[in-house]
Amino acid sequence: DVKVTQSSRYLVKRTGEKVFLECVQDMDHENMFWYRQDPGLGLRLIYFSYDVKMKEKGDIPEGYSVSREKKERFSLILESASTNQTSMYLCASSLLVSNQPQHFGDGTRLSIL
Amino acid sequence: AQKVTQAQTEISVVEKEDVTLDCVYETRDTTYYLFWYKQPPSGELVFLIRRNSFDEQNEISGRYSWNFQKSTSSFNFTITASQVVDSAVYFCALSERQGSARQLTFGSGTQLTVLP
Numbered sequence: 451d452v453k454v455t456q457s458s459r460y461l462v463k464r465t466g467e468k469v470f471l472e473c474v475q476d477m478d479h480e481n482m483f484w485y486r487q488d489p490g491l492g493l494r495l496i497y498f499s500y501d502v503k504m505k506e507k508g509d510i511p512e513g514y515s516v517s518r519e520k521k522e523r524f525s526l527i528l529e530s531a532s533t534n535q536t537s538m539y540l541c542a543s544s545l546l547v548s549n550q551p552q553h554f555g556d557g558t559r560l561s562i563l
Numbered sequence: 564a565q566k567v568t569q570a571q572t573e574i575s576v577v578e579k580e581d582v583t584l585d586c587v588y589e590t591r592d593t594t595y596y597l598f599w600y601k602q603p604p605s606g607e608l609v610f611l612i613r614r615n616s617f618d619e620q621n622e623i624s625g626r627y628s629w630n631f632q633k634s635t636s637s638f639n640f641t642i643t644a645s646q647v648v649d650s651a652v653y654f655c656a657l658s659e660r661q662g663s664a665r666q667l668t669f670g671s672g673t674q675l676t677v678l679p
Contacts, residue, residue, distance in 0.1 A: 483666075490572070492654060492671040493608075508666065540608065549596050549615060549658070552667060554608040 453477070454555035456541050462561045469528040471558050473541030479553075480546035482524035484508075484516060487538040487557070499524055500546060531562045566590065567657050569670035576645055577678050584640045584673045586655030592616075596658040597631065597638045598667065603651040614638060645677045 457472035475482065481500050485493040485508075495508030497516040505516050513535060517525040524543075528535055538559050542552040568587045576582045588597065599611040612622065614631050622629045626643045642649055652674050656667045 485669075490671055492567075492569075493667075493669040495666055495668075498666065538606070542608075549613065551598060551610040551613055553610065554600075557606040 454541055454543055454553050456539075456555040456558050458558050459556060460559050460561075462563060463528075463531050464563050465532060467528075467531050467562075469531050469560070469562075471526040471528075471539055471541075471560070473524045473526070473543075473555060474522050475524075475543040475553070476522065477543065477553070478521065479543035480521075481544045481552075482518065483542040483544075483552060484514075484524065484526045485540045485542065486510070487540055493540060496526065533562050536560060536562045566659075566668045567655055567670035569653075569655055569673050571673045572671070573674045573676070575676045575678060578647060579644050581641060581643050582645050582675065582677075584642075584653050584655075584675065586638045586640065586670060588636050588638065588655070588657045590636075590657060590659055592659045594660075598656040598658065599629065599638075599640050600654045600656065601651045602654065602672070608654065611640075642675075645675075647677050647679055650675060650677045 454475045463469050483498040484496045487493050494510050496514050497508050499505045499518040502521050515527045538557050540557045541555045544550045544552040566589050595616045597614045600608045602608050619631050628641045630639045652672045654672045655670045658667050
Protein backbone atom coordinates (compact mmCIF):
# COMPACT_ATOMS: atom_id res chain seq x y z
CA ASP A 451 0.00 0.00 0.00
CA VAL A 452 1.05 3.55 -0.70
CA LYS A 453 1.97 5.49 2.38
CA VAL A 454 2.00 9.27 2.41
CA THR A 455 3.19 10.63 5.73
CA GLN A 456 2.77 14.20 6.88
CA SER A 457 5.08 15.25 9.68
CA SER A 458 2.47 16.77 11.97
CA ARG A 459 -1.21 16.14 12.53
CA TYR A 460 -1.75 19.40 14.39
CA LEU A 461 0.40 22.52 14.38
CA VAL A 462 0.00 25.91 16.06
CA LYS A 463 2.17 28.82 14.97
CA ARG A 464 2.20 32.57 15.35
CA THR A 465 1.69 35.28 12.77
CA GLY A 466 4.91 36.10 10.95
CA GLU A 467 6.64 32.80 11.71
CA LYS A 468 8.18 30.72 8.95
CA VAL A 469 6.38 27.39 8.86
CA PHE A 470 7.49 24.13 7.27
CA LEU A 471 5.10 21.30 6.49
CA GLU A 472 6.79 18.07 5.48
CA CYS A 473 5.48 15.21 3.39
CA VAL A 474 7.12 11.89 2.58
CA GLN A 475 5.88 9.12 0.29
CA ASP A 476 7.27 5.63 0.05
CA MET A 477 6.12 4.50 -3.39
CA ASP A 478 8.61 6.21 -5.68
CA HIS A 479 5.88 8.44 -7.13
CA GLU A 480 6.96 11.16 -9.51
CA ASN A 481 4.12 13.58 -8.74
CA MET A 482 3.56 15.24 -5.40
CA PHE A 483 0.95 17.81 -4.46
CA TRP A 484 0.01 20.21 -1.70
CA TYR A 485 -3.62 21.20 -1.15
CA ARG A 486 -5.45 23.20 1.41
CA GLN A 487 -8.96 22.26 2.46
CA ASP A 488 -11.44 24.81 3.77
CA PRO A 489 -15.14 24.32 4.58
CA GLY A 490 -17.33 24.83 1.55
CA LEU A 491 -14.37 25.21 -0.79
CA GLY A 492 -13.21 21.63 -1.15
CA LEU A 493 -9.55 21.06 -1.88
CA ARG A 494 -7.55 23.72 -3.63
CA LEU A 495 -4.16 23.04 -5.17
CA ILE A 496 -1.31 25.16 -3.87
CA TYR A 497 1.71 23.69 -5.67
CA PHE A 498 2.70 20.46 -7.30
CA SER A 499 5.91 18.84 -8.44
CA TYR A 500 6.46 16.22 -11.13
CA ASP A 501 10.17 15.68 -10.51
CA VAL A 502 12.99 16.51 -8.15
CA LYS A 503 13.65 20.26 -8.06
CA MET A 504 10.67 20.85 -10.37
CA LYS A 505 7.59 22.71 -9.18
CA GLU A 506 4.53 24.32 -10.67
CA LYS A 507 2.03 26.71 -9.19
CA GLY A 508 -1.46 25.52 -8.53
CA ASP A 509 -4.55 27.63 -8.07
CA ILE A 510 -3.58 29.45 -4.85
CA PRO A 511 0.23 29.70 -4.58
CA GLU A 512 0.37 33.17 -3.03
CA GLY A 513 2.06 33.19 0.35
CA TYR A 514 3.51 29.70 -0.11
CA SER A 515 6.63 28.12 -1.55
CA VAL A 516 7.73 24.51 -1.92
CA SER A 517 10.88 22.46 -2.01
CA ARG A 518 11.56 19.06 -3.56
CA GLU A 519 15.18 18.10 -3.05
CA LYS A 520 14.52 14.37 -2.97
CA LYS A 521 11.95 12.36 -4.87
CA GLU A 522 10.21 11.09 -1.77
CA ARG A 523 9.94 14.40 0.08
CA PHE A 524 7.90 17.51 -0.71
CA SER A 525 7.89 20.44 1.66
CA LEU A 526 5.43 23.30 1.87
CA ILE A 527 6.76 26.57 3.28
CA LEU A 528 4.80 29.48 4.64
CA GLU A 529 7.37 32.27 4.46
CA SER A 530 5.53 34.56 6.89
CA ALA A 531 2.45 32.90 8.30
CA SER A 532 -0.79 34.85 8.42
CA THR A 533 -4.09 34.08 10.10
CA ASN A 534 -5.80 33.47 6.75
CA GLN A 535 -3.50 30.49 6.26
CA THR A 536 -5.18 28.66 9.10
CA SER A 537 -6.47 25.55 7.35
CA MET A 538 -6.17 21.82 6.82
CA TYR A 539 -3.22 21.00 4.55
CA LEU A 540 -3.17 17.77 2.57
CA CYS A 541 -0.25 16.25 0.75
CA ALA A 542 -0.71 13.73 -2.05
CA SER A 543 1.41 11.73 -4.46
CA SER A 544 0.81 9.83 -7.68
CA LEU A 545 2.56 8.13 -10.53
CA LEU A 546 3.42 10.29 -13.52
CA VAL A 547 1.00 8.34 -15.73
CA SER A 548 -1.99 10.58 -16.18
CA ASN A 549 -4.84 8.33 -15.14
CA GLN A 550 -3.47 7.22 -11.79
CA PRO A 551 -5.20 8.30 -8.60
CA GLN A 552 -3.58 10.51 -6.05
CA HIS A 553 -2.87 9.05 -2.63
CA PHE A 554 -3.28 11.34 0.33
CA GLY A 555 -1.72 11.77 3.73
CA ASP A 556 -3.74 12.25 6.91
CA GLY A 557 -3.51 16.02 6.74
CA THR A 558 -2.03 18.72 8.96
CA ARG A 559 -4.42 21.03 10.73
CA LEU A 560 -2.51 24.29 10.97
CA SER A 561 -3.62 27.14 13.20
CA ILE A 562 -1.98 30.54 12.91
CA LEU A 563 -2.56 32.74 15.96
CA ALA B 564 -16.40 28.94 -13.73
CA GLN B 565 -16.46 25.98 -11.39
CA LYS B 566 -15.31 22.84 -13.15
CA VAL B 567 -16.72 20.32 -10.70
CA THR B 568 -20.04 20.99 -9.00
CA GLN B 569 -21.41 19.01 -6.11
CA ALA B 570 -24.65 20.82 -5.48
CA GLN B 571 -25.55 18.82 -2.38
CA THR B 572 -23.65 20.29 0.54
CA GLU B 573 -25.11 17.95 3.15
CA ILE B 574 -27.28 14.85 2.98
CA SER B 575 -28.74 12.97 5.90
CA VAL B 576 -30.32 9.52 5.55
CA VAL B 577 -31.39 6.74 7.84
CA GLU B 578 -29.44 3.51 7.78
CA LYS B 579 -30.42 1.10 4.98
CA GLU B 580 -31.73 3.87 2.74
CA ASP B 581 -30.20 4.32 -0.70
CA VAL B 582 -28.53 7.65 -1.39
CA THR B 583 -27.17 9.27 -4.56
CA LEU B 584 -24.46 11.90 -4.55
CA ASP B 585 -24.45 14.15 -7.59
CA CYS B 586 -21.45 15.41 -9.52
CA VAL B 587 -21.49 17.62 -12.60
CA TYR B 588 -18.30 18.62 -14.37
CA GLU B 589 -17.18 20.78 -17.25
CA THR B 590 -14.14 20.38 -19.45
CA ARG B 591 -12.94 21.03 -22.99
CA ASP B 592 -10.55 18.10 -22.97
CA THR B 593 -11.57 15.09 -25.00
CA THR B 594 -9.57 12.84 -22.71
CA TYR B 595 -10.14 13.27 -19.03
CA TYR B 596 -10.64 11.26 -15.87
CA LEU B 597 -13.14 11.43 -13.08
CA PHE B 598 -12.61 10.27 -9.53
CA TRP B 599 -14.53 9.85 -6.32
CA TYR B 600 -12.84 10.11 -2.94
CA LYS B 601 -14.16 9.50 0.55
CA GLN B 602 -12.96 11.51 3.55
CA PRO B 603 -14.03 9.93 6.85
CA PRO B 604 -13.80 11.90 10.12
CA SER B 605 -10.20 10.75 10.51
CA GLY B 606 -9.29 13.10 7.66
CA GLU B 607 -7.46 10.98 5.11
CA LEU B 608 -8.93 11.02 1.59
CA VAL B 609 -9.52 7.50 0.34
CA PHE B 610 -9.65 6.80 -3.38
CA LEU B 611 -12.87 5.02 -4.43
CA ILE B 612 -13.05 4.93 -8.22
CA ARG B 613 -11.58 6.31 -11.44
CA ARG B 614 -13.37 6.63 -14.77
CA ASN B 615 -11.92 7.73 -18.10
CA SER B 616 -13.86 9.78 -20.61
CA PHE B 617 -14.09 6.93 -23.13
CA ASP B 618 -15.70 4.47 -20.78
CA GLU B 619 -19.33 5.23 -20.01
CA GLN B 620 -20.10 1.82 -18.65
CA ASN B 621 -21.65 1.99 -15.21
CA GLU B 622 -19.77 0.27 -12.45
CA ILE B 623 -20.89 -1.54 -9.34
CA SER B 624 -18.68 -2.48 -6.43
CA GLY B 625 -20.58 -4.04 -3.58
CA ARG B 626 -23.00 -1.44 -2.24
CA TYR B 627 -21.40 1.31 -4.36
CA SER B 628 -22.32 2.13 -7.93
CA TRP B 629 -21.39 4.90 -10.32
CA ASN B 630 -23.35 6.34 -13.23
CA PHE B 631 -21.24 8.21 -15.79
CA GLN B 632 -23.14 10.11 -18.49
CA LYS B 633 -21.12 12.25 -20.91
CA SER B 634 -24.30 13.68 -22.45
CA THR B 635 -25.12 15.43 -19.18
CA SER B 636 -21.51 15.74 -17.92
CA SER B 637 -22.42 13.89 -14.77
CA PHE B 638 -20.74 11.23 -12.69
CA ASN B 639 -23.12 10.30 -9.89
CA PHE B 640 -22.39 7.96 -7.00
CA THR B 641 -25.02 5.78 -5.33
CA ILE B 642 -24.71 3.94 -2.04
CA THR B 643 -27.24 1.17 -1.64
CA ALA B 644 -28.43 0.14 1.82
CA SER B 645 -26.36 2.82 3.52
CA GLN B 646 -24.56 2.12 6.78
CA VAL B 647 -23.37 4.37 9.58
CA VAL B 648 -19.77 3.75 8.48
CA ASP B 649 -20.59 5.43 5.17
CA SER B 650 -20.80 8.76 7.00
CA ALA B 651 -18.09 10.93 5.49
CA VAL B 652 -17.42 13.78 3.11
CA TYR B 653 -17.40 12.59 -0.49
CA PHE B 654 -15.49 14.44 -3.17
CA CYS B 655 -15.81 14.21 -6.91
CA ALA B 656 -12.73 15.26 -8.89
CA LEU B 657 -11.78 15.89 -12.51
CA SER B 658 -8.35 15.32 -14.03
CA GLU B 659 -7.38 17.37 -17.06
CA ARG B 660 -4.01 18.14 -18.55
CA GLN B 661 -2.71 21.44 -17.22
CA GLY B 662 0.89 22.50 -17.31
CA SER B 663 3.23 19.58 -17.09
CA ALA B 664 1.08 17.13 -15.21
CA ARG B 665 -2.52 16.29 -14.83
CA GLN B 666 -4.03 18.07 -11.89
CA LEU B 667 -7.14 17.18 -9.98
CA THR B 668 -9.92 19.73 -9.63
CA PHE B 669 -12.14 18.87 -6.70
CA GLY B 670 -15.75 19.67 -6.07
CA SER B 671 -16.64 21.26 -2.76
CA GLY B 672 -17.72 17.92 -1.32
CA THR B 673 -20.94 16.41 0.03
CA GLN B 674 -21.20 15.65 3.73
CA LEU B 675 -23.15 12.41 4.10
CA THR B 676 -24.54 11.51 7.49
CA VAL B 677 -26.10 8.09 7.94
CA LEU B 678 -28.21 7.89 11.06
CA PRO B 679 -28.72 4.60 12.93
